[in-house]
Amino acid sequence: MLTESSKKRLHIYKDRLNIILDVAQTINQDHTIEDLLAGFKILLKEELEVGKVLVYTYSNNSWKNLLSMGVSDNEREQIDVEQDLIQYKTIENITLSHPPQLKGFDAVIPLFHRYKEIGYVLIGDVEEEQTGISPTIKHLKLIQIISNLIIVFIENKRMQNALLEQEALKREMQLAARIQNQLIPNDKKLPVYANLELKAFYQPHFGIGGDYYDIIKLSPYKIGFCIADVSGKGVGAAILMSNFQAIIRSLFTATIDLPSLVHKLNERVNDSANNEKFITLFIGRYNTLTRRLTYINAGHLPPIFFDGKKNQIIHLEKGCIGLGMLDFIPHIDVGRMTVPRKSKLMAFTDGLVELERNQMVETDVLELEHIINQRHPIADDMAEIKTRVAELVREGSVFDDIALIAMGFL
Incomplete structure (x- = not known):
């Protein structure tokens, strides 16, 4: 009991x-x-x-x-x-x-x-x-x-x-990546010209990126092209770059002179970035009839140009400071040249040449110069670069977005 x-x-x-x-x-x-x-x-x-x-x-x-x-x-x-x-x-x-x-x-x-x-x-x-x-x-x-x-x-x-927030963010990032990939033209969407071969390559490091390129048919014989890189990474850089692409598409015409275009782009970047980011840009226009190339390098890595007549390499450096660095660009130096036959041009962002090895960042442009210096078609050069990028990714050496446009002047 x-x-x-x-x-x-x-x-x-x-x-x-x-x-x-x-x-x-x-x-x-x-x-x-x-x-x-x-x-x-x-x-x-x-x-x-x-x-x-x-x-x-x-x-x-x-x-x-x-x-x-x-x-x-x-x-x-x-x-x-x-x-x-x-x-x-x-x-x-x-x-x-x-x-x-x-x-x-x-x-x-x-x-x-x-x-x-x-x-x-x-x-x-x-x-x-x-x-x-x-x-x-x-x-x-x-x-x-x-x-x-x-x-x-x-x-x-x-x-x-x-976890739910991560899944939602993942879905948003995947959607943003699809939209960005649609905005950036691949080889199949590039303009076609009889005496000009065009190739392009884009690989964001994290699904979406701040690198950008575009090739625009301005007239039956004029082509506009550019490659750009937003400072920083992630969604903010990708959004700014998407806006920047829309601005270029609306302003870049067959008749506008490049300095006026760059000044207008600088104004728009200042309005959009609020002095928090800047954009490096290489922009050019090529006339397939006169073979005249006009360009401005706004703080970007100098593209590599292979002169098919002189059999030598030059770097396209003439231009100005990057966009969004100052309210007004004080001076612009325009590059002008007549392009010989069998010449080639490669414009790229720093993710292609700045590599991480042994916990150190190395800049290696020599390999690109070696590839373009060979008298191979530009398509072969691009295939070799893509193979090399795949190897670098497997090694873990690539830590940034990569964008590249290549032009073969026939």
Whole structure:
């Protein structure tokens, strides 16, 4: 037969089990974090007679105060988790001997998830002078179990939300990459001229990039082309570059002189980038009848030009500073030349020639010069470059976007 004392203990155990089951059921109903914390406050205050509560959780590489009840702002501000609470590593370390900053509390409960501390709960009584066993001490294990249930739920909820955000971002990035790839013309979409062979290559480092090229048919015998690189990486650079492409398409005509075009582009970049980014650009126009090439290099890596008559390489450097560096470009030097037959031109972004090797960044233009210096068709040169890029990617040497346009003057 159960004694009165045994009956009382059994009744207490049943009450505690019911409380745990209620909390677990609430968690399984997938309530919001705010609703769960509100229910936790009511449980502590009304059912367990605990009136002072502080809950800290670790997320995004910092400790945050998740819940505060019955605690003044001054008390809360005096507590430093790293200095005052980090010492409580295991359940056995739960103690009533605290640093001075914790004198208003009766116990510290460390909380764990997968053997890693993810939270701390500080608790104290409603009335410090009440008689009998402190509710904090009496319900310590129960509070510990409930706190762990709730904090682990919150941690899992955060992880779930983070995964959902990552998936949404991944889908957005994939959509942005598809849109960007549609904006940048591939070999099949390039203009066709009888005495000009055109090739192009684009490889963003992270799905979307800040590199850009375009080849535009301005008239039956005039062609416009450009290659550009936005400072920085990621979505911001890609958005700026997409806007930049639309601007070039709207301004670049068969009759506009290149200095006027570059001044207008500089104005638009300043308006769009708000002095936060700049664009390096190589832009040119070629007349297939007169074989005249006009270009401006706005702070970009100088393209490599192979003179088919002199059998020599020159770098196309004439131009100005990059777009968006100043409100007004003070001086523009226009490059002009007549292109001999069997000449070739390669314009590229720095991702093709700046490589990471042995934790050092090396710039290697010599290999490109060697490829273009051979009297092979431009299509063979491009195939050789693509093979080389694939090797560099496998080696892990490429760390930036790559864009390249190649022109063979027949």
